[in-house]
Amino acid sequence: MTLTRIRERRRESLYAVAFVLPATIGFVAFYLVPTVRGVWLSFTDYDLFSAGEFVGAENYAKIVDDHVFWNALLVTLEYVVVNIGLQTAVALLLAVLMQRLARSVVIRGILLVPYMVSGVVVALLWQWLLDYQIGIVNNALDFVGLPRQSFFGDPALAIVTVALINVWKSMGYTALLLFAGLQAIPRDVYEAAAIDGASEAKQFWRVSLPLLRPVLALVLIVSLIGSFQIFDTIAVTTKGGPVNATRVIYYYIYDLAFNRYDFGYASAIALVLFVILLGVTLVQLRLTRADKSDLA
Amino acid sequence: MKWRKGAVVATAALAAAGLLAGCGSSGSDSDSAAGGKVDLSYWLWDANQQPGYQRCAEAFTAANPNISVTVKQYGWDDYWSSITTGLVSGTAPDVFTNHASYFPTFVEKHQIQPIDDEVKSENVDLAAYQKGLPELWVGTDGKRYGLPKDNGVVGLYVNDGLLKDAGKSAADLADLTWNPSDGGTFEKLIAHLTVDKAGKRGGEAGFNKGEVAVYGLGLNGAGDGAGESIWAQYALSNGWDYYSGEAAKPHFNYDDPKFQDTLTWFKGLSDKGFMPSLKIATSGVGMQQTYGAGKYAMTTDGVWSAKSYFELKDVKTTVAPLPTGPTGRQSTANSLGDAVTATTKHPAEAKKLLVFLGSKECQTIIGQAGVVLPAMTSATEDAKATFQKSGIDIAPFLAPTTHTTPVVPQWADAMAIFQPAMQAFLNGQAGADSFTKVNEQINALYQ
Numbered sequence: 001m002t003l004t005r006i007r008e009r010r011r012e013s014l015y016a017v018a019f020v021l022p023a024t025i026g027f028v029a030f031y032l033v034p035t036v037r038g039v040w041l042s043f044t045d046y047d048l049f050s051a052g053e054f055v056g057a058e059n060y061a062k063i064v065d066d067h068v069f070w071n072a073l074l075v076t077l078e079y080v081v082v083n084i085g086l087q088t089a090v091a092l093l094l095a096v097l098m099q100r101l102a103r104s105v106v107i108r109g110i111l112l113v114p115y116m117v118s119g120v121v122v123a124l125l126w127q128w129l130l131d132y133q134i135g136i137v138n139n140a141l142d143f144v145g146l147p148r149q150s151f152f153g154d155p156a157l158a159i160v161t162v163a164l165i166n167v168w169k170s171m172g173y174t175a176l177l178l179f180a181g182l183q184a185i186p187r188d189v190y191e192a193a194a195i196d197g198a199s200e201a202k203q204f205w206r207v208s209l210p211l212l213r214p215v216l217a218l219v220l221i222v223s224l225i226g227s228f229q230i231f232d233t234i235a236v237t238t239k240g241g242p243v244n245a246t247r248v249i250y251y252y253i254y255d256l257a258f259n260r261y262d263f264g265y266a267s268a269i270a271l272v273l274f275v276i277l278l279g280v281t282l283v284q285l286r287l288t289r290a291d292k293s294d295l296a
Numbered sequence: 297m298k299w300r301k302g303a304v305v306a307t308a309a310l311a312a313a314g315l316l317a318g319c320g321s322s323g324s325d326s327d328s329a330a331g332g333k334v335d336l337s338y339w340l341w342d343a344n345q346q347p348g349y350q351r352c353a354e355a356f357t358a359a360n361p362n363i364s365v366t367v368k369q370y371g372w373d374d375y376w377s378s379i380t381t382g383l384v385s386g387t388a389p390d391v392f393t394n395h396a397s398y399f400p401t402f403v404e405k406h407q408i409q410p411i412d413d414e415v416k417s418e419n420v421d422l423a424a425y426q427k428g429l430p431e432l433w434v435g436t437d438g439k440r441y442g443l444p445k446d447n448g449v450v451g452l453y454v455n456d457g458l459l460k461d462a463g464k465s466a467a468d469l470a471d472l473t474w475n476p477s478d479g480g481t482f483e484k485l486i487a488h489l490t491v492d493k494a495g496k497r498g499g500e501a502g503f504n505k506g507e508v509a510v511y512g513l514g515l516n517g518a519g520d521g522a523g524e525s526i527w528a529q530y531a532l533s534n535g536w537d538y539y540s541g542e543a544a545k546p547h548f549n550y551d552d553p554k555f556q557d558t559l560t561w562f563k564g565l566s567d568k569g570f571m572p573s574l575k576i577a578t579s580g581v582g583m584q585q586t587y588g589a590g591k592y593a594m595t596t597d598g599v600w601s602a603k604s605y606f607e608l609k610d611v612k613t614t615v616a617p618l619p620t621g622p623t624g625r626q627s628t629a630n631s632l633g634d635a636v637t638a639t640t641k642h643p644a645e646a647k648k649l650l651v652f653l654g655s656k657e658c659q660t661i662i663g664q665a666g667v668v669l670p671a672m673t674s675a676t677e678d679a680k681a682t683f684q685k686s687g688i689d690i691a692p693f694l695a696p697t698t699h700t701t702p703v704v705p706q707w708a709d710a711m712a713i714f715q716p717a718m719q720a721f722l723n724g725q726a727g728a729d730s731f732t733k734v735n736e737q738i739n740a741l742y743q
Contacts, residue, residue, distance in 0.1 A: 047405065048380065048384055048405075049383065049384070049405040049406070049407055050405065127580055127581060128580065128581055130579070130580055131579065131580025131581045131586075132572075132575075132576045132577075132579040132580055133572070133576065133580070133586055133589070133591045134580070134581065134585070134586060134589045134591060135580050135581075149579075150573075150575040150576050150578075150579035151579055151580075152578060152579040152580060153573075153574060153575035153576060153577070153578040153579030153580075154575050154579070155723065235373075238578075241518075241578065241715075241716070241719050242574065242575065242578065242719050242723055243716045243719045243720045243723065243725065244716055255712070258376070258377050258380060259376075259708050260708045260709055260712065261380075261401065261405070261708075
């Protein structure tokens with residue numbers, strides 16, 4: 001290697017460091033430090049106002065007997081299954097429709113509108129639409145002779161309602177990601193399939209879906225983590241009720257930390273959630289082989 | 297190439313500076329020391345009350361030219377997390393409106409400052425306030441932290457149109473009676489004001505409780521352990537009280553049959569179709585909006601909401617006193633009070649402001665603003681006159697004997713036990729006797 005090349009290399013890496021530095025500072029200040037601090041807090045009785053004292057694994061022992069925590073975990077899972085399952089299915093359908101039928105940019109744009117609206121506004125909007133007595137949805141049900149439903153007040157319906165609201169909000173965005181994945185599949189594969197006599201449905205199952213797998217895996221992982229973090233819709237509409245029917249894990253953590261000032265215990269639960277999410281993501285990566293494409 | 301390097305360094309420096317600026321900005325500790333001028337920040341959550349307190353702040357500055365006050369309003373949902381994080385990060389206001397349910401915790405955690413010395417030096421007359429209200433702001437350590445500002449009592453809001461449709465008039469509302477076994481004339485009125493889809497009234501033969509068009513009485517959720525404006529007025533007028541013993545170490549009485557009988561009657565209203573079930577009432581928008589849409593003939597609500605009711609476009613409202621129970625006509629009373637934060641850089645000026653906001657001068661301004669009832673007895677007449685101008689007769693709110701709502705330590709922990717239990721009870725998942733166990737769990741917090 002010549003001297004000039006070495007110099008050039010050195011200069012290049014200097015630039016690289018300079019460009020990466022702002023993001024690194026952000027990562028350290030807003031992710032790494034809080035995470036390490038959170039781990040420490042989970043072993044203390046920190047109450048926000050006074051420095052906490054080390055209490056060992058006491059907070060973690062408390063989790064074992066905390067039926068509200070286990071219920072929160074269950075409710076969160078219920079939410080994630082309904083939310084992600086439906087959202088992915090609907091988004092996939094929309095993505096295929098966008099690719100095969102709706103070439104209009106306007107229509108593609110409209111699908112994204114709910115995603116652009118803030119979560120709180122979406123929650124307020126549906127709170128009015130779904131109101132038992134004066135909401136337009138229940139009035140429509142009543143008009144066609146179906147019984148009114150207390151979407152937010154019925155323990156059996158509340159979490160499903162919240163999940164569906166977020167399907168409505170996010171499906172356009174998910175569909176757009178999947179649509180981009182579909183666009184990346186070469187035309188000639190479809191042409192070959194068509195020549196072989198494959199129907200539209202067969203092309204979807206045999207060509208689109210397998211080749212979309214890496215994108216689908218990425219979308220699943222990203223939206224799954226986001227789904228576990230459900231908070232805003234619940235903070236606006238049900239506040240964890242009725243009873244504990246929508247007390248999802250994030251809302252429980254928030255309630256413990258900011259209403260009851262039990263930061264140490266809240267940190268311990270947050271850490272348990274972190275470990276669960278890490279496990280889910282690893283399993284998902286394995287199962288979906290997200291780093292490998294079948295397009296080779 | 298040189299300029300590029302410069303740009304990179306500048307970008308990195310800017311980013312770093314941004315980070316530092318983000319951490320260092322602050323709302324309260326403006327550079328006020330310059331020239332002996334002090335700028336205090338004051339926070340409140342009720343937008344309706346902001347104009348009144350803005351005027352009080354101006355009056356305070358007029359009397360103390362070297363102290364200016366910036367009044368800021370945040371909605372209830374953001375308010376408490378802003379106060380809490382502000383106290384930790386040092387960006388909390390100097391003075392803020394406090395709520396009785398948060399007060400004991402702030403005292404316990406030493407986040408607000410006692411004002412006993414100022415009360416003494418400024419000769420504050422505690423007897424000038426409505427009975428019971430000044431005691432709300434004495435901490436479990438015996439020190440005073442605030443002064444009462446309003447008198448939060450409860451009354452009956454009645455939809456005038458629906459009342460007339462039922463062939464009743466305001467005169468029929470004046471002397472309602474209540475008891476936990478058959479609900480007295482109050483329940484008869486609720487039933488009569490309830491109308492099903494076919495037009496049958498509650499209590500009439502053929503009334504369909506599954507298809508109610510207008511409920512006689514609205515329901516504002518399950519509420520917390522104070523039951524303020526929801527069930528407390530009935531339980532209190534049944535001879536019940538929240539707790540016995542001292543506020544620092546209360547023994548709650550949710551196991552008392554007087555409480556449980558009252559709740560059984562209360563839920564019975566839903567079962568009979570005269571009041572929405574909790575499922576219906578909490579599925580969507582709030583009680584006031586539903587009342588405004590003509591779906592509730594009556595509601596029980598605080599005087600602090602009077603303005604909202606009378607501003608409704610499609611509904612004309614009459615106010616009536618709460619019914620008289622076995623032990624008289626009783627209402628909860630609550631009062632907001634101010635607090636001086638532990639983090640303030642100007643404690644003397646902040647305490648001066650607090651005392652002024654509870655003084656006769658500010659109470660008179662609040663009375664004239666006609667949004668809430670002032671806590672000071674002498675300012676009540678001003679408020680009456682202002683409310684009267686907007687067509688609101690607030691005399692019915694002053695009819696009951698009052699009980700202050702509980703101000704005890706660990707309220708949030710107690711409520712984490714109580715609230716799900718109350719929701720389960722109103723949803724029919726548990727009986728009224730389930731509160732005996734709830735009571736044991738809550739009292740265990742104070743052992």
